[in-house]
Amino acid sequence: MATFEPWARGAGQTAEEQRLGRLFEAVAEPQALNDAARERVRRRLYARERRKRGLLLVRLVAVGVVIGIACAAAAQWAAQRALGPASRHAHAGAATPRTLSPQPVLPARPAMTATPPASTSSSVEPIERMRPRSPAAASSTLTQSSRLGLEASSLEGALKILRRGEGERALEALDRHLLAFPGGALELEARVARLDAELMLGHRQAARRTLALLPLDRVGRKQELRLIRAELTADDDCRLALTDFQALNEQTLPSAWAERALFGRGACLSKLGDHAGAERDFALYLERFPSGRFAAQLRARH
Template identity: 40%
Template sequence: MSDAPLQRWKDQPSPSEPVEAEARRLAREMPPAEALTPGATARIAEKLGSLPPPSGTRLPRGLPLLTVGALVVASALYFGLNGAVESPPSAQEEHPVEPAPEPVPAPPEPEEVPAPGAPSAAPPVTPEEAPAPPPPPAHREPRPENALLEEAKLLGRAVEQLRREQDPKAALVTLQRYFKRFPRGELIGEAEVTRVEALLREGRKSEALRHLERLHGTGFAGLPRPAELALQRAELLAEARRDPEAARAFSEVLDRAPSPALEERALFGRAVCRARAGDEAGMRADLDAYLRRFPEGRFAAEARERLESAAP
């Protein structure tokens, strides 16, 4: 070992590194540290990883100065690396020091960060890394240019056969083709109504009633003229002498607040069904309501005759 006296770090010659030189200059110019209170000394010791000293004891005399010196060096290194060195406010007030005109290295320029959502530049692609061309699209079956137009033409032909040509049998054949070709077509509701009309004109009332019962299960949802279909079902039930069911069906029609023409048929039809079912009070109530509502209606004369014959 050398016998030369130990020289303090701050008194050593200034090195060539500007950061370390600035740290030594600050250490030399730092005013003497004031004595720490016992509480502050205990907190510093705890931060350094040692146990708190017992009550009434004192730390070694050189520890406060050593601690302050370490803090000064760490602060100088930190602020020197960041390009700004400031003394504590209290030290500036008591001992103002002119900053040394030594150059401080400028901080590195921040890297350009792309804005959120901005497309990042794609790395260059070498010929070996170039993606392979996509496979050709799979073969698809050709579709009609306008399926709705084809559907409308087929249904329009059935309506033409039924109403203009007065040929319900041919219309039913065309409708059979329609339902096979378009089981869930856009015009399926219109096709259902046309089929019921064709069956009635063909005299196939039981088949028409069967289709109407099926449609009634859906509440005639999505069908044109739902009140008219409900009335047609009630009249077919009455014609089949299913009077209790028919009376309820007529009541459903009246609950829909139908047009006057449909209301007249439903009110008189329910009166007839109630009369045949033995509900004389219900029949009289319906006939009275009918004559008040339609005194000159198509069933007015028959309604008066039924009321007179039912009088006691």
């Protein structure tokens, strides 16, 4: 049988061999890869190897987690098994305390009482610490968390109404909230929001009563609320309001609050008959706030 060499032509080849020879000749010889192509091949092979390593690492971590959980479960089971005998041993030790040798009586000290053996207490305490929380305690924690979520949702609903400027509806919503969550974790925030609703509606006396019950030192808006309290109190008790105005004027306040505090102190001094003090405050006001909200009113006095 003749040797088949498709890349060579010669006499005596069959038509089929000649056709195959032409086909092989038409195929271009493979060219060597350039540097860029070889680099792409290398990167693909390296990326594939990294993915394999990553999958292997994930599997090892998963196996470690499973082993850790199994060990923890085994330790808890062993602790629960040991709890019964240790507890009985503790009761037996308490029922039959060791006889202590007589000790000298120290002056001005109460008599010493016998204590259970140290070995018994030391064996029981670690087991008590390992005892899992009771279902009742876990349920109590879950109930407190759920109640706080409901309280926060209720207060947020009332605050949305207040932000829309609907004072009456906001006041009703806040009253319902305080009734539903008496002594709640967010009670102080709800009462401050109720004060804002009363001020929005112009209920000055109600706002004054609400302010009197607020612990201002625990409120983030302490300075602002103290200024509001002074202004409300000045309606009928300038002597009491003057204490707040004086304290506020000795602090660094935002411009809008400093303006109100200075004018309020001057107005109260004028009502109490200290006209010289009032004039000093009014002159200082016009100097510091020439375009302030009370400037035109003060200039109209002269």
